[in-house]
Amino acid sequence: MKRTISGLSAAAMLLLGTSLGAQADTIKVGVVAPFSGPFALYGKQFQEAIQVYQAEHGTTAGEHEIEFIYKDSGGPNPDQARSLTQELLIKDRVDYLAGYVFTPNAMAVAPLLDQSETPLVIFNAATSAINAQSDYYLRTSYTLWQVSMPMAEWAYDQGIRSVVTAVSDYGPGIDAENAFVAAFQEAGGEIKDSIRMPMSTTDFTPFIQSIRDQAPDALFTFLPGGPPTFGFTKTYNENGLRDEGIMFLGTAETEESNLQAFGDAAIGLTTAYHYSADHDSDLNRAFIAKNTEMHPDSVTNWATIGAYDGTHLIYEMVEAAGTDGPAAIEAAKGLEWESPRGPLVMDPETRTVVQNVYIREVERDEESGLLVNREKGVIATVGDLGWGK
């Protein structure tokens, strides 16, 4: 049992001479995410989402006060993530962990979770294999299989019969390629070529030209956000693949924080993903309105929603089980709730949320003049399709 009572409130209680039992205890949640460097946007968005949730639901869950402690992990750095997590567990005595943007960072702390029986809610890292490493992982983001397989099946249903895949040559890219190829071939489609592009690529023209020469019905891609996605989509347009009728299929490429920078080149790009800031529901509009009110410069995207739902999950676990880690995990399994992205269920087996995957197309919103991911179709209640693969 790791019950923590802050020294300050204990001292206050002594002074007032009140009984200890009347005071609610404080449960601490350690958030490990990048708050500096090229990926600092993630940390900022996680923090903003937590603040929005707290503004809406207060800082208590059940009889417990909840306090968040933030640690800066920098970029993909498993050693750093591990030592920060250790520090949070030992020095700050946290009862829950959250955040974790990169797969290696999340993977590195598995033994710590088992030893300390601490639940960890992943806000982002999207490799299926993470949750198999420890029973204490829960995930409120998505997995690459979860969005790539529906993309392939949808593409086949639309009459697309041949595809060239072109992914960045690193873990998530290869995951996305495997998932797409498996589902597309299963449906009966033909994969003409699978290109793996080096991470350091700045000029995508050679890859785009070879795709064009093979004349598939569509190309499927996965790239890290920011400059590579920018370069790839620009090159796709400039070299006339759109005019040749080669459809662009992707997943996270058109996420909201960089979308406006793509300009008109992004219009018509088709992606399968679990969250669009343009999602048509009152809950989503209220969520974005609150976030924009509290953080005027903030762009709401999948990182915001992952952290927001993760915070909800932590509140539910604290209310049900307090500081008892194993009981908290049991309480989380099968939990259902309505999120701004749509209905969610915490899958008892994979511990990743079962959610809707939306087929979206980039359009320019007539009212705001901004580029948005407009939902064109929905594939309901998709679980982690990569579990055990």
Place this chain on the structure above:
Amino acid sequence: MSLFLNILIDGVAYGMILFMISVGLSVTMGLMRVINLAHGGFAMVGGVVAHVLMSEAGIGYVPAALLGIVATVALAWPLERLIYRRIYGFGDLQQVLATIGLTFLMIATVNRLQGSSLLALPLPTVLAQSVDLGFRTLPLHRVIVIGVGAVVIVGLWLLIERTRFGIKLRAAVDNRATAGAIGINTGLIYTATFCLGAGLAALGGILGAEMLPIEAYYPLRYMVLFLVVVAVGGMGSIGRSFLAALGLGLIETASRYLVPEFGTIFYFACIILFLALRPKGLWGRLA
């Protein structure tokens, strides 16, 4: 045949972009012999100013780009007077440390003011077209980069080889004390040349932004790209930097077409081999 043509066209276009983004460094590091790791920082400053002017003030692409270059030069001038002037005499390692520190300052400032997401420099619709070459298309933007690159190389060659300024510059770089003794105002020559380098960096940053988008971490992300061009070209010549950029563009493009999986390894293996054989760069003489 069409594969060969593709490699040739894309290789030259990419090489020209490499040249444009690193020509400022060829001036400061190649001609002035300062290891200026902040080169990418100046390119970014130009891009950021142009971005802000376009998105906040609604100014068009060309005037915004010109003002971005002017603003970068306006920043480079006091920086040269206050900081770089003291760096010239340092050893290599001290120059590296001083200029990388400057780079971090620039990154942090842009990150603070503009955040870390991409800062778009949207092309006007006239420029955002593709040119039909019959068997394929080429973005008009790249054609323009090739044109501007050609103008810059000719302009720099004339400036350095055919003007009094160029003569004084070469004299000042070769032997500053003697140049000063015969009445050349070496301080002014250095300031002007440094500002020229910074202005070219900004021009390259803005023109290259279609491929290497402007964002807060731009100076670090592409540092290797700039340095390789100057290292392969060798110190002291703009023309060799130009040839190096074209060669590197062709090698990288060819490897991406022919062996995509090993593209990066092949590219850097070529560079390592080249530098092992010719540590002073193209036509470099061993000291």
